[in-house]
Amino acid sequence: MYILRTLAFLFLTQAVLAQQPTPILPDPKLTPGDTFDVTVQDICVPGYAKKVRAVPAWLKRQAYAEYGITQYKTGDYEVDHLIPLSLGGSNSIRNLWPQSTKTSPWNSFVKDALERKLHTLVCAGRVDLKTAQREIASNWIEAYKKYVGESPPASRVRETRTTAANSAVNEVWVNTRSGKYWKPGSRYYGKTKEGEFMSELDALDRGYSPAGGTGK
């Protein structure tokens, strides 16, 4: 009986996972894109994107929920800024969507390449900021074909798997009250009264620092 129940549970889990949407393009109704009130001079200052990156865990959960993604493994998706911060995009839910790291050939790593290219072009004065924002928000794949190339290089897909596998290992526990974070295996990892899990990069971006200087 136990085996049957376990098998039924596994079957249902697989069925649910199989139904998960893996959007390559965001839904324009949910994610039309949103920008901060910034200029080219603002966004072309080194370190700008790091300064303005601030997506709390609840907002990420909302992005997953809006897209009907109820179950996923760490590294399957990243909550992407449709209009990237580096092009003046905001942290509003209207600019966030769960982008697959696994779909091929179009995935979050390919979009990252487009974002870097557009940022370079905008800062060089070769593309207007508003145009870049509009084009990446309306169809980032078409924008990739226009500004980077017709198809993404195969290495982008391979890069996906390596990076995604590594990202799962790097989650830290942030004590949101003290502003300190703890690494896996440390004494207070996941144990403080207030806190949340996030990547170490997110924690640093949001101004948190490692407990005791190392987080161990």
Next chain:
Amino acid sequence: MPRNQKLTKIIAGRTIKTLTTEPGGLLILLDDQSSMKIKTAAPVAVSPGGKIKSVYEAKAELKIEFEDGSTATVQLADPGSSVAVRDRNNVVEYLG
């Protein structure tokens, strides 16, 4: 309510010099000539003169705690896209 560590690090120690209500938000000028714009969902009462100690944020609620122990709570119009702090030279210090 968790502390907004990033914003706290930037504006802690600054004092509210003047405060102007604008359509859909607030414009706060601080004593170091930096400014903070907040897009709000509801009218809010904040008095000038307070020295900022910490900022807390939970969903659409932003709470500013002052050195004298008083607080001001603001309902954000669009979390993640409602607060802008610029320094005296109009350089971005914080957006979120």
